[in-house]
Amino acid sequence: MVVRIHTVAFEGIEVVPVDVEVALTSGLPAFTIVGLPDKAVAESRERVRAAIGAIGLGLPPKRITVNLSPADLPKEGSHFDLAIALGLMAAMAVLPVDELDGYVALGELSLDGRVNPVAGVLNAAVFAAGDDRGLICPEVSGPEAAWAGGLEILAPASLIALVNHFKGTQILAPPRARPPAAAGQGPDLRDVKGQESAKRALEIAAAGGHHLLMIGPPGSGKSMLAARLPGLLPPLEPAEALELSLIQSVAGQLAGGTVSRRRPFRDPHHSASQAALVGGGQRAKPGEVSLAHRGVLFLDELPEFQRGALDALRQPVETGRAVVARANAHVAYPARFQLVAAMNPCRCGHLADAGLACAKAPKCAADYQSRLSGPLLDRFDLAVEVPAVSVGDLALPPPAEGSAEVAARVAAARAAQAARFTGTGIATNAEMEGEVLDRHATPDAAGRALLIEAAQRLRLSARGYHRVLRVARTVADLAGRAGVARIDVAEALSYRRREPAG
Incomplete structure (x- = not known):
């Protein structure tokens, strides 16, 4: 038998x-x-x-x-x-x-x-x-x-x-699902003094699901800004929460069996291996990119990560999937995340301050940033300079606008995107491509002329060109405009990364 x-x-x-x-x-x-x-x-x-x-x-x-x-x-x-x-x-x-x-x-x-x-x-x-x-x-x-x-x-x-x-001598009571974990009160954007340009870039990134790179000296507030991004994002939709929970369950990280609608925020140390970031190992487990699904993956000290590990991010950033191929396993995990990274302009971090910069400036900036491949940098929708905060800014009272006010604008922009993309499988502007991108992000005549001229002068790649359109669409959504205007394109272009000096 x-x-x-x-x-x-x-x-x-x-x-x-x-x-x-x-x-x-x-x-x-x-x-x-x-x-x-x-x-x-x-x-x-x-x-x-x-x-x-x-x-x-x-x-x-x-x-x-x-x-x-x-x-x-x-x-x-x-x-x-x-x-x-x-x-x-x-x-x-x-x-x-x-x-x-x-x-x-x-x-x-x-x-x-x-x-x-x-x-x-x-x-x-x-x-x-x-x-x-x-x-x-x-x-x-x-x-x-x-x-x-x-x-x-x-x-x-x-x-x-x-x-x-x-x-029949003992009856097992059926288990009950625990209530969803409360989102909790995260750090407030009001804690960050100054850095208005960086705050604006953070708001655009939150509204459209865009990838963000922050470059600035030590202590300028890059990590503070990144930690406040989850507080600007809307809660997970039920289907998104279930998909994330399935990933967490396979990884053994569904703590107490409690499902949360708060978007994940993952911030691995720069010593993380390629398998830790994109998944793999002996059992092809999910990596940080999948554990950050529908949330934020924050990489601090970006050039200090292993170059191979960073270049392995290029595929999941584009496709929203992390494919792990092994001799005895070939699996794919969802990995639709926002990549937020922070880095110093050079190894010493004080490129812009002649009194603190090292003797190798400005050449050290090019050497330091050359650790990052061009294709990876091209995948950032927004790149923003985060300068050192002055003592005068630190002495000011907290700003009047905090996370709640910015989150309200982000929620309105996300609602407009949800209505726009109904039935397409697209959640945010950052996911637009092909015919959907042409239909919803093509600017007016003045904006198109500006974009073409800037693309030629800045020598934008096709990927960079399309990312400018996506960001411009998000800027228009935050302003409540139905179409993309020249001013939206101009602001989107201002966030394209410039080459380091030297």
Whole structure:
């Protein structure tokens, strides 16, 4: 007799159904797991053996064969433990086979029989609901699974609790989804004194979802400005929050199973590797670009990042997807994020101040900024100088306008974009391309003449030309204009990056 238990494997955020087939046959006692298991899956034998022993059962003196089907799909992770244990107990007639057929099971087992949390429970719950099955998952992961809705969920704390439930001596209460996490009060733009040009660029970036590069000396407020960007952005739409939660679940970062509508803000250290930024590693896990999906990825000290890691950002910045290719895995993660970066103009950071600049100025600026490839810099929609703040500005009282006022204008601009792009799959101006870009961002005659002249003088690439149009469309949205005027194009052009002096 062969017993089948349903579980899943993960390819990115996609779920692949896997059947755990358990057979007890005559022969010398042995416990074998086949079906391309990795080290964690192969070690399930010892965890399952100990967990079943902890509830007072012993494995039969037979040849135990566990096949993870399809056999040519690599199996990774410890979440197969629970399905293997359930299959064994069903083969031993401890649990009813027919009832288990209606569930998808995943969870890691402790040696004492406890069911430990694993990554990907929300993804598995969504799959199980679509397959008209229930879900068996760890107790800690129950609230996470409950967000899928429309399915029966069993969330036992231990293996014995699950056995008792099926025996009818204990009833497992269905888990409840926890309320969405409150957005909370982030840092206020009112804390930043001076830097009006940078604040304007930040507002445009928030309104249109544009990528922003800030260049200025140490202590000028670049990191302060970036940290206040999430407070200007509207909350995630329900579909966006679900997509982000699926990524966080696979990465094991859905804290407490609580879904939030606050847009993510990721700020990795400049020592981050290419795999950490765009995804990869042994199990092709999502990187920072995917964990920042529909939010902000802030890279401080941009030239200090590894050049290969930065150049790997070029594809996800353009396509909104991070593709991780490995010999045994080829997965794609959503990565529609806003890239915000900050950098000093040179290594010493004081290029514009003759009294503080190093002896190599201005040549050091060109050397320092040459660490960044031209194609990467061309992908920034806005580049703004953030000069040192004067003592006079610091002594002024806080500005009258803070994050709430700017966020209101951003929300109005985003609402106009939502109405404009209904049914197109586009969320912000930064995503416009092709016919949609031509239809909604073509300026009036005066604006077109200015753009053509500036494109020739500045030698803009085709990408740079289109990015100017997108920014101009956002400037017009903030002003409440239906069309793009010459003044909108002029402001958009002012944010194109200039080459360093020297």
